[in-house]
Amino acid sequence: MRDPPSNGVLTDIWDCADWDRISGAKLMNETDGNTGEYAGDVDATEAWNSLWNDAEAVLIDVRTAAEWNFVGLPELSTVNKEVLCAEWQTYPSMDRNANFEAEVNQAGIAKDAPIFLLCRSGVRSRHAAILLTGLGYQRCYNVTGGFEGDKDDGGHRGQAGGWKFSGLPWRQG
Numbered sequence: 667m668r669d670p671p672s673n674g675v676l677t678d679i680w681d682c683a684d685w686d687r688i689s690g691a692k693l694m695n696e697t698d699g700n701t702g703e704y705a706g707d708v709d710a711t712e713a714w715n716s717l718w719n720d721a722e723a724v725l726i727d728v729r730t731a732a733e734w735n736f737v738g739l740p741e742l743s744t745v746n747k748e749v750l751c752a753e754w755q756t757y758p759s760m761d762r763n764a765n766f767e768a769e770v771n772q773a774g775i776a777k778d779a780p781i782f783l784l785c786r787s788g789v790r791s792r793h794a795a796i797l798l799t800g801l802g803y804q805r806c807y808n809v810t811g812g813f814e815g816d817k818d819d820g821g822h823r824g825q826a827g828g829w830k831f832s833g834l835p836w837r838q839g
Contacts, residue, residue, distance in 0.1 A: 704795035705780075707810045710829040713782040718745050722779040726750045726770065728794045729785050729813065730757035734839045737814065740784065741835035750775075754790040766794070767801060780805045784829065787812040 708716075716723045725740060727749050740749050752769040755762055763769075775781060781803055783791035788810045795806040813836075815828025830836055 704792070704799040704806045704808065705804070706807055707788075707792075708782065708807045709810055709827070710784075710832045710834055713784070713807065713809045714832075714834050716780055716782065717742060717747060720780055722776060723747075723782065724750060724773075724775050724779055725782045725784060726752055726791075726794070727784050727813070728752060728754035728766075728791050730755065732757040733786065733813075736839060737786075738830070738836045738838050740813070740829055741837045744835060754785065754794050767797070770798065770803075775803070777802050778804050780807065782807050782809050784809040785812045786814050787816060787823070787828070 713725065717725055725742060725747070727734065727739060729737075730753050731751075734751055739751070742749055750770070750773050752766055752773075753763045754766060781795075781798060783794045783798070783806060785791040785794075788808055789812075791812060792808040795808045798806045809829070811827035811829070811831070813829045814823035815831045816826050817823055818826045
C-alpha cells in the first residue's frame with residue numbers, strides 16, 4: 667500500500683491490489699451484480715428518486731471524514747432529510763471502523779426502511795450493504811458510481827457517473 671502524499675491529497679487507495687487486507691472484507695465477483703447478499707445496486711438518480719418519494723428512505727455516506735470535508739456531501743435538504751455520515755474505514759489508516767454498526771444502529775433506522783449506501787465509487791458502500799443486510803436491515807442498496815463516479819479516460823473522477831455527475835444536489839464539506 668502506498669503512503670498518503672505529504673500534501674494531504676487523497677490517493678486512490680481503494681484501487682490498489684491489496685483491497686481485501688485494507689477493507690477487512692472479501693470482494694465479491696464484480697461481474698455478479700447482486701449476489702443476494704444485499705438488496706441490489708441502484709444508480710444515483712434511482713437513489714435520489716427513492717429519497718424524494720419514500721419518507722422512510724435513508725442515505726448513508728460511508729466515505730471518510732476527509733472525503734466529506736474536502737470532496738463534498740450529498741445535499742438532502744430539498745427532501746427534508748440529512749445524510750447519515752458513518753465511515754466504513756477511517757482515514758488515514760484505512761482500518762475498518764469498528765463503530766460503523768453502532769453508528770447506524772444509533773440512528774434509529776427501521777430494519778425495513780430502504781437504505782442507500784454511498785461511497786466514492788461504489789466499492790466500500792457495497793461492503794457496507796452486505797454487512798447491514800447481515801445485521802437484519804432488509805433493503806440495503808449500493809449506489810453504483812458513488813459520489814464521484816468512475817475514472818474517465820483521462821483518469822479523473824466526476825466526469826463519468828456518480829452523484830455529482832448526475833447533477834444531484836451536493837455541497838462542499
